[in-house]
Amino acid sequence: MPELPEVEVVRRGLERWASGRAITDVEVRHPRAVRRHTAGAADFAARLRGHRFGPARRRGKYLWLPLDDPGVCVLAHLGMSGQLLIQPAGAPDERHLRIRVTFADPAGGELRFVDQRTFGGLSLHRELVVPDSGALPDVIAHIARDPLDPLFDERAFHTALRRRRTTVKRALLDQSLISGVGNIYADEALWRARLHYERPTASLTRPRTTELLGHIRDVMNAALAAGGTSFDSLYVNVNGESGYFERSLDAYGREDEPCRRCGTPMRRRPWMNRSSYYCPRCQPPPRPRRTVPVAPGKAGTRNVSRRPGK
DNA sequence: AGGGTAACCTGTATGC
DNA sequence: TGCATACAGGTTACCC
Numbered sequence: 001m002p003e004l005p006e007v008e009v010v011r012r013g014l015e016r017w018a019s020g021r022a023i024t025d026v027e028v029r030h031p032r033a034v035r036r037h038t039a040g041a042a043d044f045a046a047r048l049r050g051h052r053f054g055p056a057r058r059r060g061k062y063l064w065l066p067l068d069d070p071g072v073c074v075l076a077h078l079g080m081s082g083q084l085l086i087q088p089a090g091a092p093d094e095r096h097l098r099i100r101v102t103f104a105d106p107a108g109g110e111l112r113f114v115d116q117r118t119f120g121g122l123s124l125h126r127e128l129v130v131p132d133s134g135a136l137p138d139v140i141a142h143i144a145r146d147p148l149d150p151l152f153d154e155r156a157f158h159t160a161l162r163r164r165r166t167t168v169k170r171a172l173l174d175q176s177l178i179s180g181v182g183n184i185y186a187d188e189a190l191w192r193a194r195l196h197y198e199r200p201t202a203s204l205t206r207p208r209t210t211e212l213l214g215h216i217r218d219v220m221n222a223a224l225a226a227g228g229t230s231f232d233s234l235y236v237n238v239n240g241e242s243g244y245f246e247r248s249l250d251a252y253g254r255e256d257e258p259c260r261r262c263g264t265p266m267r268r269r270p271w272m273n274r275s276s277y278y279c280p281r282c283q284p285p286p287r288p289r290r291t292v293p294v295a296p297g298k299a300g301t302r303n304v305s306r307r308p309g310k
Numbered sequence: 311a312g313g314g315t316a317a318c319c320t321g322t323a324t325g326c
Numbered sequence: 327t328g329c330a331t332a333c334a335g336g337t338t339a340c341c342c
């Protein structure tokens with residue numbers, strides 16, 4: 001369950017049902033579910049066995065559980081279809097069960113990683129203490145803080161947007177600029193901010209950036225309060241329950257339905273091998289940044305977006 | 311250097 | 327019914 005609110009729902013479940021428990025065994029049923037571990041699945045299992053999970057952490061869409069083996073942690077990414085479930089030991093195996101973790105207190109259930117598309121997985125890493133960044137797994141050092149992180153640096157984010165020569169939705173999905181935002185919440189926040197997804201980031205003023213970030217936080221907090229967004233049984237919490245934020249979506253998945261602000265039919269456009277949903281009236285496409293040079297002798301070429309100061 | 315695209319997978323929905 | 331195609335909430339390697 002991919003974006004920040006859904007991952008946070010899972011983190012809370014792990015914190016409650018997995019943290020503090022001692023691991024007795026790990027069964028890897030699909031080799032690809034263990035990521036970036038050259039020593040292989042058997043070694044992965046051996047390094048977990050006998051250790052205890054610490055508190056559940058999250059940055060953006062990544063989750064991790066430190067082990068009582070100091071400086072070592074288990075990192076999880078759900079990809080497009082991954083689930084972390086706490087199941088009674090006797091429950092029938094799910095069709096796409098990839099990894100099973102059993103504990104010294106079996107009455108508390110076992111932890112299962114289930115993943116239809118195998119874009120997600122678990123991996124084992126060193127947890128580094130980065131002076132300015134807190135403790136986080138070494139391989140996600142490039143992942144930016146997420147908008148719900150109290151230490152998210154809004155000023156630096158805005159500076160980065162101004163410097164980039166890209167469009168606003170691309171930037172929102174760039175996990176090295178801001179993490180946790182995916183296709184759904186990007187479309188929702190852009191709709192709320194009345195910004196077209198192809199708006200150049202360099203054209204955003206500081207107040208616009210502040211406003212956009214406010215909408216991202218609002219929609220994510222609202223989704224979190226509703227248990228996340230679920231379209232089907234693929235996206236569930238650790239107890240297998242769906243969130244119900246889908247009914248509150250204003251943009252995502254609403255092609256041809258009336259904009260909840262102005263009534264204009266919403267549109268869907270193919271975008272980066274997926275879709276963007278927007279209101280053509282509330283979120284008009286940006287004007288081209290540069291005018292085509294006029295023929296010599298004509299009135300003058302006007303450059304609409306000359307950058308201020310040299 | 312940084313932006314943009316294709317690939318990694320399995321399943322479901324839709325149209326012919 | 328069968329078959330082909332499009333699409334799905336993410337990330338990465340690799341083009342240019």
